[in-house]
Amino acid sequence: MNILCFVLSLWGFAAISASMDRHAKDIFAAAGSPRVRRLRLLAGYILLALALPVAIAAHGLSIGISVWFGFLALAATALALILSWRPRILRWALR
Numbered sequence: 001m002n003i004l005c006f007v008l009s010l011w012g013f014a015a016i017s018a019s020m021d022r023h024a025k026d027i028f029a030a031a032g033s034p035r036v037r038r039l040r041l042l043a044g045y046i047l048l049a050l051a052l053p054v055a056i057a058a059h060g061l062s063i064g065i066s067v068w069f070g071f072l073a074l075a076a077t078a079l080a081l082i083l084s085w086r087p088r089i090l091r092w093a094l095r
Contacts, residue, residue: 001058005051005068009075012047014090015040017083026087027094040094048072 017023019041021031031037051071056064082089 001054002067002071005054005058005071006075008047008051008054009068009071010078011093012044012051013072013075013079014094015044015047017044017079018090018094019044023083023087026083027090 018027019037021037024031024037024040032040052065052068055068055071058064059067
């Protein structure tokens with residue numbers, strides 16, 4: 001369950017970053033239409049929200065929320081490193 005929470009958080013942040021012009025150009029070599037960017041942003045928020053019940057189911061309410069915040073921080077750090085070194089790796093995950 002922890003791996004699923006981390007993967008959902010990572011995909012969520014990746015979709016949110018792909019909705020930004022700068023990161024979309026790094027990942028896809030084109031920014032995309034405004035409709036596609038809004039869909040990526042919505043998908044990112046939905047994925048982040050889906051990671052919360054996964055963490056709560058695995059650890060209970062109080063600990064699950066704390067675990068969720070921890071995985072959000074870990075996923076954001078991992079995504080920052082990926083975007084700075086190899087942003088094209090995210091292309092296959094976001095298609």
